[in-house]
Amino acid sequence: MKVCNSCNEKFISSEWKCPSCNYLPKVIDNHLAFAPELAQASDGFEAGLFSQLAPLEAKNFWFRSRNHLIIWALKRYFLKATKFLEIGCGTGFVLQGIERAFPKLTLFGSEIFTAGLSFASQRLLRTELFQMDARKIPFENEFDVIGLFDVLEHIEEDREVLAEIYRATAKGGGIILTVPQHPWLWSQADDYAHHVRRYRAQELKIKVEGAGFKVVKITSFVSLLLPLMLVSRLSQKRPNQNYSIMSELKISGWLNTTLENVLNLERIMIKFGISFPAGGSLLLVARKL
Numbered sequence: 001m002k003v004c005n006s007c008n009e010k011f012i013s014s015e016w017k018c019p020s021c022n023y024l025p026k027v028i029d030n031h032l033a034f035a036p037e038l039a040q041a042s043d044g045f046e047a048g049l050f051s052q053l054a055p056l057e058a059k060n061f062w063f064r065s066r067n068h069l070i071i072w073a074l075k076r077y078f079l080k081a082t083k084f085l086e087i088g089c090g091t092g093f094v095l096q097g098i099e100r101a102f103p104k105l106t107l108f109g110s111e112i113f114t115a116g117l118s119f120a121s122q123r124l125l126r127t128e129l130f131q132m133d134a135r136k137i138p139f140e141n142e143f144d145v146i147g148l149f150d151v152l153e154h155i156e157e158d159r160e161v162l163a164e165i166y167r168a169t170a171k172g173g174g175i176i177l178t179v180p181q182h183p184w185l186w187s188q189a190d191d192y193a194h195h196v197r198r199y200r201a202q203e204l205k206i207k208v209e210g211a212g213f214k215v216v217k218i219t220s221f222v223s224l225l226l227p228l229m230l231v232s233r234l235s236q237k238r239p240n241q242n243y244s245i246m247s248e249l250k251i252s253g254w255l256n257t258t259l260e261n262v263l264n265l266e267r268i269m270i271k272f273g274i275s276f277p278a279g280g281s282l283l284l285v286a287r288k289l
């Protein structure tokens with residue numbers, strides 16, 4: 001069901017014109033824009049980064065492994081889902097993986113920046129994309145699964161966002177989240193990425209359940225690489241004038257392959273039911289009962 005962003009009227013219609021107040025969302029660059037005032041710039045992420053990020057993601061071990069994990073979680077916990085929304089879809093790398101793995105799933109992607117959407121629309125074949133502020137989601141009981149992959153840590157009002165997501169999720173559906181873990185792993189990379197926080201597992205669980213969800217799986221990942229991360233993060237505690245997130249992503253071929261193999265092994269263990277207590281990131285799956 002749709003929710004009018006102007007008067008909060010709930011309505012079922014194929015069109016967006018509100019039957020109560022006639023409000024019609026704007027269209028920017030061919031995408032519906034529910035928060036056009038935020039479409040160009042926001043504190044959360046540097047929109048210009050998308051153009052640099054897009055070609056690197058496809059090769060990078062971390063993005064590739066995270067995609068495999070997300071696809072596994074979707075199959076394992078929400079096999080019957082028909083409607084999936086990714087909030088904060090960035091360049092569309094995750095949705096591209098989901099398009100390929102779930103040919104029958106109807107897909108939606110949202111992003112606060114229209115710059116991200118123009119990249120995503122080049123990459124995606126059948127995903128409907130729109131511009132939206134996650135703090136004001138114009139849907140109720142609409143999506144079987146909503147995914148946020150390394151998005152929540154960018155948003156000050158995370159509880160508010162989770163409450164909005166709960167409303168937008170259909171009963172029997174749920175959410176899949178990934179977030180960076182452990183406040184003590186905070187480094188220049190988090191500053192650079194405009195993170196508001198790194199989560200503790202318990203904190204994330206409490207916030208998600210506070211919104212009404214029932215958590216069914218929570219595990220760390222990038223656990224086996226934690227010692228390596230620690231070394232890298234400690235070396236970054238001294239601010240580096242020339243720091244660039246791109247230099248973190250541009251790693252040599254053999255190292256990339258080795259790290260990906262380690263994360264492949266880790267994922268096999270997660271599939272067998274192991275939940276890692278510590279790791280660079282957290283995966284959480286929860287249901288709306």
Ligand SMILES: [Zn+2]
Pocket residue numbers: 004005006007008009018019020021022023
């Ligand atoms: Zn209205």
